[in-house]
Amino acid sequence: MYAHHAPSIILASASPARRKLLSDAGIDAEILVSGVDEESVNANRPETLCGVLARMKAHAVADRLKHTERPAGGLLVLGCDSLLAFEGQALGKPKDPDEAFHRWQAMRGKSGVLHTGHCLIKLATGKAVERVASTVVHFADVSDDEIETYVASGEPLHVAGSFTLDGLSSPYVDRIEGDPSNVIGLSLPTLRGLLGELDIAISALWRTNLKA
Numbered sequence: 001m002y003a004h005h006a007p008s009i010i011l012a013s014a015s016p017a018r019r020k021l022l023s024d025a026g027i028d029a030e031i032l033v034s035g036v037d038e039e040s041v042n043a044n045r046p047e048t049l050c051g052v053l054a055r056m057k058a059h060a061v062a063d064r065l066k067h068t069e070r071p072a073g074g075l076l077v078l079g080c081d082s083l084l085a086f087e088g089q090a091l092g093k094p095k096d097p098d099e100a101f102h103r104w105q106a107m108r109g110k111s112g113v114l115h116t117g118h119c120l121i122k123l124a125t126g127k128a129v130e131r132v133a134s135t136v137v138h139f140a141d142v143s144d145d146e147i148e149t150y151v152a153s154g155e156p157l158h159v160a161g162s163f164t165l166d167g168l169s170s171p172y173v174d175r176i177e178g179d180p181s182n183v184i185g186l187s188l189p190t191l192r193g194l195l196g197e198l199d200i201a202i203s204a205l206w207r208t209n210l211k212a
């Protein structure tokens with residue numbers, strides 16, 4: 001008889017935004033940063049690239065865990081990667097303020113698609129389930145002054161697509177079509193679906209005081 005192990009998530013990400021999305025949804029994830037060099041990968045389409053990177057991050061952490069004495073138990077490793085597809089380009093984090101400024105001048109008044117790749121690995125069996133989620137983002141027609149002030153805040157330099165839905169640039173996003181958590185960096189509805197493929201209810205991951 002298999003011992004029943006309560007499932008728990010190891011988030012293979014340095015992203016504070018991803019950790020908070022899980023925590024706000026009642027899930028306390030352990031953090032193990034993958035260290036994957038994202039520049040080392042190329043793919044022709046943004047939705048392919050973010051899927052490949054999410055897979056690499058999850059497997060990098062899963063492989064590291066396999067070389068430890070730690071029992072697999074109910075451990076699940078989750079890797080994510082977000083990219084903004086805009087006018088045929090896959091935009092990650094801007095390399096400098098100048099690039100962030102010019103990106104916003106190009107994006108204002110237009111829309112892009114924020115793709116986030118997800119890869120969830122059940123450590124005990126090695127089974128991996130993957131999905132890329134996409135959300136259309138409509139940017140406001142911001143002024144050069146608004147762009148300049150936003151870039152000077154430093155925020156755009158740390159985020160894929162040089163914008164946040166839940167941060168300083170939230171006034172500059174008119175509307176979205178699709179899942180909001182996906183734009184921030186981890187789609188909770190997608191995570192629910194991936195857990196379902198592993199026959200795990202997302203409520204099984206809630207911190208103990210939330211469980212019935």
Ligand SMILES: Nc1nc2c(ncn2[C@H]2C[C@H](O)[C@@H](COP(=O)(O)OP(=O)(O)OP(=O)(O)O)O2)c(=O)[nH]1
Nearest residue numbers: 013014015017081082159160164165166183184185
């Ligand atoms: N708070 C917030 N963060 C965002 C938003 N859009 C993108 N981001 C952040 C989430 C991720 O930290 C980052 C996307 O870059 P990556 O997917 O490469 O993840 P990151 O390098 O931060 O960490 P990781 O590679 O997963 O260890 O941008 C947003 O709307 N709100």
